[in-house]
Amino acid sequence: MAYSDKVLDHYNNPRNVGALDKSSDEVGTGLVGAPECGDVMRLQIRVNPETQVIEEAKFRTFGCGSAIASSSLATEWVKGKTVDEALGIKNTDIVKELALPPVKIHCSVLAEDAIRAAIGDWKKKNHVSEAVEVAVAAK
């Protein structure tokens, strides 16, 4: 299978590899996928409590090149966005950006899940209710 240049670039030079302190209240951690399915992504975000802006994002991924590229791209995209803006990132955007073939769409879905899981974890820690989320989104 031929990989797109963007997938190859993220695979060869993955962005934001690493870990954040998951015990910190400012950090949200999303761990999605399963080893037996061949891909596991861990995406972490550090959110500014005042502005709700994601100031830092880190990932580690076990999976194929497209899974690595999808999660690497996700860390790039969430940085600088508020948590609610980040929730607007769709897997189809990732598919488009990386030119993923149909058999690799699940990699992009997993990356979207990872973003949602990390934000969900952060919200839970900070008791940000759904009502607040809706209010913020309505602004």
Next chain:
Amino acid sequence: MSTVEATPAVPAGVTLPIYMDNHATSPLDPRVLEAMLPYFTGKFGNAASRNHSFGWEAETAVETAREQIAKLIGASAKEIIFTSGATESDNLAIKGIAEMYRERGNHIITQVTEHKAVLDTCKRLEKYGYRVTYLPVKADGLIDLEDLKRAIDDKTILVSIMAANNEIGVLQPIAEIGKLCHEKGIIFHTDGVQSLGKVPIDVNAMNIDVMSLSAHKVYGPKGVGALYVRRRNPRVQIAAQIDGGGHERGMRSGTLNVPGIVGFGKACEIAGEEMEAEATRLKSLRDHLRHKLESALDYVEVNGSWEHRLPGNLNMSFIYVEGESLLMGINDVAVSSGSACTSATLEPSYVLKALGLGDDVAHSSIRFGLGRFNTEAEVDYVADKVIGVVKRLRDLSPLYEMVKEGIDLSKIEWAAH
């Protein structure tokens, strides 16, 4: 993390990309090509033309090839039927025997790690009223002979067990299976594709009745195969699956691929002369590869029996690294993976799963297939490259990090997707 470590210097005498996937196919030996060339142009006759010199010339060449192939497996030339390849040979053997011996019984025994050409043929026969027993394999990839004994009943007409597996290279106890089948009066077919020219085979000593063979796995051309069909003690009969001019003792009609057959014969002749020395050399290269990888990396596992294995096969799992991403990192080396992502079905290797390995281990597997033209310098380069990429991908792997932190991955509730 640096990408530099993943790119070892290319040693002198090594040309990239390196081919190390000789279970998939093997390069044509130049000596084989040389033997074939005259039969494409000047000696183009139809081996079935009985009334002129062009036909006689082609027929003589085909008969020479038949002798060369027969000699390598201890058979007589008349017992070799030419086909288009091993998939056809497996189909012809199993369907042809099932049809011919239908009145004697309808039960076939095979095993779970056979090639799809055997498994899918058996599945089709099940639709036509045959019963098929798929024996399990042990953790080392070998069948248990006691399982085979128990599976045999008074309706069993055929046992089909491969000589060597194409993924993990393990060698089944063919001689013991053959002995058992002959005692019970059951026909024994073996898919001998991977073992031909790699390990000694003797159809009489091993009581093999029918054997599928292929040219392109033994440095011959693609598109040519053969079926060994025993003529005496017992005489095995096979119902033709392709009807036509009655070529090949009526078992396989169709004009013979003369240049291909000449190449197949030459490839077998060379294998007969060089097998012993080549096996010793390949074993030493393979052991060297394994040693280098194991010395540099933790959490690596060899899949399948080490003792009962083809000389050129190394199937290894690099746990916590997904196979396709590893292949992507070693893109100047041609090997295969048991990862789901590299298969058309998105399922991890059924062979590795049959050994009882978890899907996660199967996803992490790489098959190295060493062959006649691989060198020690290539093995060193491949090992260094794999080591570099595995280390880099483990730096990226959340699983490797968690294991290093002492987390038991089996205790985590993963959300299967």
